[in-house]
Amino acid sequence: MTVLYLNMVTQRAVEEGEAMESGKTTQKYFDVCSLVEMNADDLKALGINQNTNVKVTSECGEVIVKAIIARQTCPPGLCHIRQGVWANQVVPPRTQSTGEPQYSGFPVSIEPAPEARIVPAVELIQKACNKWNGQLLWPM
């Protein structure tokens, strides 16, 4: 299986902002935030088409998201997950003693995971906090 090593940034997008104000439990938020934006050449190097699920792994975690060609162009070697629940599954909590985690500029590996399921936001949070009871109380 091809694995690509990239530099990751996580920042705001207007689509994310709008969906966040609609509600983080909504389908809209799920659709616009569970994405990784990449350069077309990097997608090619992974041997996948747009809208294929991939596994993103960092030094502190992993997350399944859908790979797309970046709408705001990323140069080859750089990828972007919109800030929010999915991005923060892989953001390292180290702060360089400033209180601010490493939201931008951390190494990740990306590999195709076409069959893997993208987990909804509430399930990700509740599982991490040992409070998942097996059902989404806020249907999307």
Added chain:
Amino acid sequence: MKEVIKHVACPYCGACCDDLEITVEDDKIIEVKNACIIGTEIYHHASREGRVGSPRRRQPDGTYKDITYDEAIDFTAKMLIKAKKPLIYGFGSTNCEGMAAAGRVAEDAGAVLDNCASICHGSSFLAIFDTGYPSCTLGEVKNRADVVIYWGSNPAHAHPRHMSRYGIFPRGYFTGKGARGRKVIVVDPRYTDTARCADHFLQVAQGHDYDLFDAFRMVMHGYAADLPDVVAGIPKEKILEVCDVIKAGRYVHIFFGMGLCHSDGRNHNVDIAINLVRDINEFTKCTIMAMRGHYNIAGPGIVWAWQFGFPYCIDLTKGSHAHMNPGETSSVDLANRGEIDAFINIGTDAGAHFPIRSFEKIGGAGIPMVTIDPSVNMAATVSDVHIPVAIVGVETGGICYRMDNVPIQYRAVIKPFNGILTDEELFDKIYERMQELKMAGIESDGSWEYAAPLADVRPVKEAYE
């Protein structure tokens, strides 16, 4: 009957657009004019079905049961008294009145008081403490600036009307030609939608902003000949060209954003940006401003600096004096080390916006947790109690500070949904209940379940090897 309310200020980003026109009928919001797509969504969300109309308590099976405000206030007050180091974090989306009321509660409870700047422009504060803040108001940018630099910020997405109201397009007193009279420089590792509006786009290598600032400073100090051929991915010729544009400007303004604060270097990136401003002032007038995220995230910096002497990361647990030391008293670091034993998440969403490895040490540590927010957010889905409050700028007014620290009077356009309380009313009631409980003899006796020992955070060095 339809009513159009004019000059309404928007509760989304730090640009605080105060020219909105909201059409209201039967206490429902019908139409929103002049707002960006995100601001519009906030107003419509307020009138949508499915709002939470009452405080709720999490049950052992994970479901939620409605409780009264009195019960929710009692739970919160008791939690704050009993905890030894509670953390009250958030405040990006509330008014200054709510922040002041929360400050009083935090002082009485001996809590750590922190706001979203802690994970946003906190490192800008550190740089400003060290270097100063040669800033201005957004009005001055609009009326005077003919060279505008957006460095590591993407207002097209994060502050959608910033470019049209202040930065690039407006016609001001000395800038009558609007966009045609301004030179716009954008520095970003990605070719963002903001970069599309730029006359000069510098695609800096991610994490190398400091190098590029250094190159600019060398040119300003007269050492252009010593520059390497390429700095941070930018050719020397391009750097010299942009420096000429800056020197030729009558008034240069730099807006900087999360690209500096979230990358390696943090406060040092901002520090050198401010030093560059000082250098540019040898040639022409230059100012700098942080692109603050939330509409009132400048507010706690003002209110708490007045109350306690510090803008964020305020440790009040000592009881005798306030103490601020980011890295030690900052929310994410406190969470990483498992130092807190109770958590209030207000007007923000630590669940969605903290790294999960930090948040799981709050949400999964078995400590009591209260979320105060109008909507169901991620923190609310793992909190013991969720208390809904009125949305500032929609259901209640108040003072909010714009990104240039100018106070804006916000106003309510509809009544609070289901008669829910405002943040200020809620914190005042929590304070009153704390006094009653203390009179009744309840004290910090360690009877809460304290944070369990933590799994280690993997050392950075090991992770890279």
